[in-house]
Ligand code: DX5
């Protein structure tokens with residue numbers, strides 16, 4: 001298992017000062033910057049689009065981990081790629097042709113991810129693994145930060161860990177939702193090697209970010 005990567009979700013940052021927030025969380029030790037894109041249709045909330053990703057790009061050299069909660073996703077892949085996404089992840093439910101969507105992301109030269117909602121089974125990825133760089137397990141229902149970790153997802157993480165290892169491919173296994181200093185070690189123990197954290201990263205303001213991220217790594 002790789003050392004865990006921490007991906008703070010800027011959904012929990014101060015939207016009035018997003019550039020500074022991205023700089024601060026980068027300097028505090030974030031490995032990736034997680035960007036939650038919501039359309040008010042696939043999920044019951046609206047956040048940001050490619051223009052904001054583009055505006056934030058100069059504020060950090062860390063990989064931008066873009067989580068698309070939009071339906072359809074296909075018409076927007078190129079815009080997010082050109083805006084500076086490094087990894088683009090989609091939900092299987094957001095379009096009729098997951099395999100083609102992943103091919104499109106790869107053709108744009110980006111890392112490709114699939115996101116599994118709490119009710120979506122691991123088998124949703126079994127026939128697209130050759131196109132995958134990342135699997136993202138939702139441990140809350142997508143739409144909002146600050147929700148409670150769904151314990152039942154730990155079994156799914158463990159099953160996906162086995163599947164990924166058996167595939168022999170280098171696929172990151174990331175978990176998103178309700179990650180804090182108590183749930184982080186449990187997700188890692190189940191097999192996660194990347195953790196999204198919104199509330200737990202940005203709580204307490206910029207002076208606390210480094211300690212927040214260290215705590216998620218199990219340090220301090
Ligand atoms: C939920 C988003 C998450 C969310 C996590 O739809 O995908 O990335 O921001 O927030 P916390 O860490 O507060 O649960």
Ligand code: ZN
Nearest residue numbers: 036067176196
């Ligand atoms: Zn997310």
